[in-house]
Amino acid sequence: MNNVELTYTNKYIPLSREELIEKLKKALTQSRFEHVLRVEQMAIELAKKNDVDVEKASVAGLCHDYAKQRPDDNFIELIKKYRLDDILLQYGNAIWHGEVGYLLVQNELGVTDIDILNSIKHHTTGAKYMSKLEQIVYMADYIEMGRDFPGVEEARDITFNDLADGVAYQTKHTLQFLISSNKPVYPKTIDTYNEWVNGSNIK
Numbered sequence: 001m002n003n004v005e006l007t008y009t010n011k012y013i014p015l016s017r018e019e020l021i022e023k024l025k026k027a028l029t030q031s032r033f034e035h036v037l038r039v040e041q042m043a044i045e046l047a048k049k050n051d052v053d054v055e056k057a058s059v060a061g062l063c064h065d066y067a068k069q070r071p072d073d074n075f076i077e078l079i080k081k082y083r084l085d086d087i088l089l090q091y092g093n094a095i096w097h098g099e100v101g102y103l104l105v106q107n108e109l110g111v112t113d114i115d116i117l118n119s120i121k122h123h124t125t126g127a128k129y130m131s132k133l134e135q136i137v138y139m140a141d142y143i144e145m146g147r148d149f150p151g152v153e154e155a156r157d158i159t160f161n162d163l164a165d166g167v168a169y170q171t172k173h174t175l176q177f178l179i180s181s182n183k184p185v186y187p188k189t190i191d192t193y194n195e196w197v198n199g200s201n202i203k
């Protein structure tokens, strides 16, 4: 499950891919670590299909859930330290690990590329504006080969046919899920819906 052959140039992260993988292994549970390897692989495939830099896709895919296992206190401190929007305090790890966690990728792993950082920041909720890389990480997380939910095959087909349609499909289905389970919807998720699903013809 680790058959990616890539030598990093150090343009995006001051680590080799092997060093990054060692850090991720320490930061994550085994199952989460295996998930990030699958997200990397899917992000690379989508990058090739959509003319996006494969090394950026690899770094972003590997780092997207870097903060997933941090305790809540860690995120609350960061929200206060960086004076982030107070509304974040009404949510939890599901929103914080991307929306706040990208700062840990910047501070601890040394990633400075804003496109990679934004793709980590927006990987859970999407955003009104998403670069190709951001769309790729958002979709790779949803359709990586370990995902097994009703509709995942359809989501893969749609995404490989048209990346933006994939974004619309995921956004619509995630919002339907949140509403059906009476969960709070983060405002950025609604912005994503209005930009990407409104007027789209996906089912």
Ligand code: GDP
Pocket (backbone or CB within 6 Å): 065, 068, 094, 095, 098, 123, 124, 125, 141, 174, 178, 183, 184, 185, 186, 187, 189
């Ligand atoms: P993972 O980190 O690989 O498990 O995947 P994600 O980062 O995409 O999602 C983490 C969780 O956030 C999932 O359970 C989503 O359903 C949930 N989620 C996505 N958008 C929202 C939102 O607007 N509000 C809330 N409360 N949860 C959300």
Ligand code: FE
Pocket (backbone or CB within 6 Å): 064, 065, 097, 098, 123, 124, 141
């Ligand atoms: Fe995540």
Ligand code: FE
Pocket (backbone or CB within 6 Å): 035, 039, 064, 065, 141
């Ligand atoms: Fe993930």
